[in-house]
Amino acid sequence: MSGLQKRARKNLKVSVSEGIGFCSGVRRAIKIALAAAGRTKETVFTLGPLIHNPQVVEKLRQVGVVPISRLTRKGGTLVIRSHGVSPEVFARAERKGYKIIDATCPFVRKAQERARRLHEMGYQVVIVGEKTHPEVKGIRSHVEGRSFVAENVDQVKRLNFASRVGIIAQTTVPLDNFSAIVAEVAKRAREVLVFNTICIETALRQERARRLASKVDVLLVVGGRNSANTSRLERLCRTICQRTHHIETAREIDGRWFKQGEKVGIVAGASTPRWLVDEVAQKLTEL
Ligand code: SF4
Known part of the structure; x- marks a missing residue:
């Protein structure tokens, strides 16, 4: 309608x-999880709910796609949800014998790659987003050493930045919030490299x-x-x-x-x- x-x-x-x-990332993750469930009679696990919608997670549970909060089991199929996870979580899941199927959204993967690249190029990495969101945690884990997460412009107003700052966004932040933080950081650093990683x-x-x-x-x-x-x-x-x-x-x-x-x-x-x-x-x- x-x-x-x-x-x-x-x-x-x-x-x-x-x-x-x-969105395409969620559609893709659900398709991947359902395909995995269709290939086995055993339960397919997701680390955390596959998507943040209780009604859909319940329907998935009924066809054998079940969220777990920690990697406590030995083995089985594990789908990585669209938010992505840290390389450490991948490694831990492998050590525990899980067969890993990666459903990280391509937009999120790009943000992770940008963060890593900025760090390798010597920029202090600023991520615009929510510190506690799994996607941001995953992106941060790709930056060795210090990164800073800013949710709003007030949080960057009194900060001293390195001379070279690289800024990326959690894929779902509003553009005006991202732009305001970029403008504020630009007043406080000599060089600012910005990747707009907000998903279209x-x-x-x-x-x-x-x-x-x-x-x-x-x-x-x-x-x-x-x-x-x-x-x-x-x-x-x-x-x-x-x-x-x-x-x-x-x-x-x-x-x-x-x-x-x-x-x-x-x-x-x-x-x-x-x-x-x-x-x-x-x-x-x-x-
Ligand atoms: S980045 Fe965009 S397409 Fe990917 S899961 Fe998030 S909202 Fe969906």
């Missing part, structure tokens, strides 16, 4: 953002969400509460549309959020399947 459409009862006009559904799909998704948020009365952001890119999308949209709500499924919709005849937009994170968005859109028609 796309475009503004008239609805019964509350007569909501529902608009779904373009390009909704899994994220940038597009955020741009479309921003556009839709500016046209509606209420905005629903659909996706896992443990999904960093969904939460970021919510924060971004809330700055434009104050009546933004983050929900995981249609069951969480509260009819009191909407008034007669209002315009309602739906956006979703990169790890949110299309069917969850369709259920949300359907529920709005029943209000």
Whole structure:
């Protein structure tokens, strides 16, 4: 469904953002994990949930793709999720006898390679992103020695940098945040080399969400509460549309959020399947 459409009862006009559904990295990881599960009768493991969406992780569990939090088992098939991991984790999994299938997203791999290259070239590496996110941890592990993670521009304002600084981004950070940090670091270092490693799909998704948020009365952001890119999308949209709500499924919709005849937009994170968005859109028609 796309475009503004008239609805019964509350007569909501529902608009779904373009390009909704899994991003290519998530699609690829799921395809790889399902193919691995199809080749064996044994359980296929993922280190952490394959994607940050509880509903999809549950469906995967039912076909034998199961998340583990640590490499405690001896052997089996292990799928590395799209966020990637450190070389140490790869080595540990190998030592434990796992058959490793790497589903690291190509965009994330590029960010890891850029970080390593910057370090080898003698730049102090600054990563714009969330320190505790698995993707950032993985990227950092490719930089021997010191790297700095900045989530917002305030965190770099009082810092002293090396004379040569290389900057890359977690693949899902908003471009304006990345640009603001780059501009601030540029005031404090003699030489700055910047690689914009934000994935193009994220940038597009955020741009479309921003556009839709500016046209509606209420905005629903659909996706896992443990999904960093969904939460970021919510924060971004809330700055434009104050009546933004983050929900995981249609069951969480509260009819009191909407008034007669209002315009309602739906956006979703990169790890949110299309069917969850369709259920949300359907529920709005029943209000
Ligand atoms: S959001 Fe971009 S970088 Fe992240 S998994 Fe999807 S395609 Fe890859």
